[in-house]
Structure formats: C-alpha cells, structure tokens
Amino acid sequence: DVKVTQSSRYLVKRTGEKVFLECVQDMDHENMFWYRQDPGLGLRLIYFSYDVKMKEKGDIPEGYSVSREKKERFSLILESASTNQTSMYLCASSDLQTTEETQYFGPGTRLLVL
Amino acid sequence: GENVEQHPSTLSVQEGDSAVIKCTYSDSASNYFPWYKQELGKRPQLIIDIRSNVGEKKDQRIAVTLNKTAKHFSLHITETQPEDSAVYFCAASNAGNMLTFGGGTRLMVKP
Numbered sequence: 001d002v003k004v005t006q007s008s009r010y011l012v013k014r015t016g017e018k019v020f021l022e023c024v025q026d027m028d029h030e031n032m033f034w035y036r037q038d039p040g041l042g043l044r045l046i047y048f049s050y051d052v053k054m055k056e057k058g059d060i061p062e063g064y065s066v067s068r069e070k071k072e073r074f075s076l077i078l079e080s081a082s083t084n085q086t087s088m089y090l091c092a093s094s095d096l097q098t099t100e101e102t103q104y105f106g107p108g109t110r111l112l113v114l
Numbered sequence: 115g116e117n118v119e120q121h122p123s124t125l126s127v128q129e130g131d132s133a134v135i136k137c138t139y140s141d142s143a144s145n146y147f148p149w150y151k152q153e154l155g156k157r158p159q160l161i162i163d164i165r166s167n168v169g170e171k172k173d174q175r176i177a178v179t180l181n182k183t184a185k186h187f188s189l190h191i192t193e194t195q196p197e198d199s200a201v202y203f204c205a206a207s208n209a210g211n212m213l214t215f216g217g218g219t220r221l222m223v224k225p
C-alpha cells in the first residue's frame with residue numbers, strides 16, 4: 001500500500017518568511033509532484049521531479065522552488081511567503097516504470113500566510 | 115499545454131438518483147483520463163480511469179465514457195449514496211505522468 005506523507009497538516013507563517021514543506025513516499029516511486037489546491041481551480045501543478053536532483057516547472061512555479069536530494073523525499077520551498085500563497089498544498093508520487101499513471105496523494109498541508 | 119474544463123462545479127442529487135460530471139480537454143494527444151474523489155478533509159484518491167483506446171469503462175456503480183473526437187469524457191454514478199458526497203476531479207495526461215486537472219465538482223447526495 002502506497003504511503004505518501006507530508007510534514008505538516010497545518011502551517012501558519014508570516015509574510016516574508018521562508019517556508020519548507022516536505023513530502024516523503026515509501027514506494028520507491030520515481031515521480032513526485034507538488035500541487036496547490038484552490039476552490040474552483042482544481043489542482044495546479046507547481047513543480048515535479050522524475051528523478052533525484054531533477055526538477056521540472058509545472059504550470060505555476062513562480063514564487064516556489066523545490067529540492068529532491070533523495071528519491072523518497074521532495075521538498076517545496078517558499079523563499080519569501082506571500083499572502084497569495086495561502087492554499088492547500090498536495091504532494092503526490094507515481095511509478096514511472098509501470099504503464100499505470102496513478103498518482104498517490106499525501107494528506108495535504110493547509111498553509112496560511114498572514 | 116493541456117486545458118481541462120469540468121462541469122458542473124456543484125451538483126446536488128437525491129439519494130438513488132444518477133449523477134453525471136463532464137470534462138472537456140484541449141490536447142488531442144492526451145491519452146489517459148483518470149477521475150479522483152476527494153472526501154472532506156482527505157486526500158484525492160483514484161476511483162476510475164480510462165485510456166484513449168477504450169470508449170467506456172465500468173466499475174460497479176461508476177462508469178466513465180470517452181469521446182475522443184469531441185474531446186470530452188464523463189463520469190457517471192448510478193444509485194447515488196450519501197457516501198458518494200465528495201469533490202470529484204477529472205484529469206488528462208498525454209505523457210510522462212503529468213496530469214492536468216479540471217476545476218472539480220462538489221457532489222452532494224441528499225438522503
């Protein structure tokens with residue numbers, strides 16, 4: 001059973017703070033993703049990674065960076081948090097080796113930037 | 115890039131009725147179309163998916179249809195139950211495991 005965990009369920013930060021969101025998966029998946037979820041906008045891809053130290057921009061990368069130093073861990077970094085980054089952040093992983101493209105999601109981190 | 119539109123944004127049905135959610139996509143190269151269900155406070159989970167070489171797929175009370183020519187696909191839930199209440203997301207993918215999601219549909223099943 002795939003397990004994707006995220007470091008925090010809820011976070012409150014101040015404008016200008018540096019924020020780290022961590023995601024860990026235990027199924028040796030190559031692909032990992034960071035999305036933000038906002039009402040009416042669905043899930044929008046921020047960044048994804050298909051291998052260690054590899055990253056690709058998604059649809060809304062501005063204001064974010066990522067780090068993947070180990071296969072199981074994918075971090076999302078907000079260098080200087082802003083109020084418009086208040087959102088639900090979801091991490092996901094998938095297996096590149098199979099033909100199934102199912103993405104397995106973490107429980108989400110609800111971030112409030114004051 | 116791909117653009118996926120989903121309708122309606124909210125849907126209210128009586129228990130036992132059917133529910134239909136529709137999505138359209140823009141990239142004709144897309145070939146994989148999953149549907150995710152997200153219950154309140156929980157993570158999205160895959161409930162059914164379809165590939166472009168298939169026109170319809172069923173799994174008990176849920177079914178998905180795909181019209182490649184028109185570039186739209188739909189989720190059908192029959193005999194709805196209160197536990198079907200959730201937000202449903204459609205998505206489309208054409209390569210490399212990258213999914214583009216629709217805006218979501220909040221389904222409410224009234225007992």
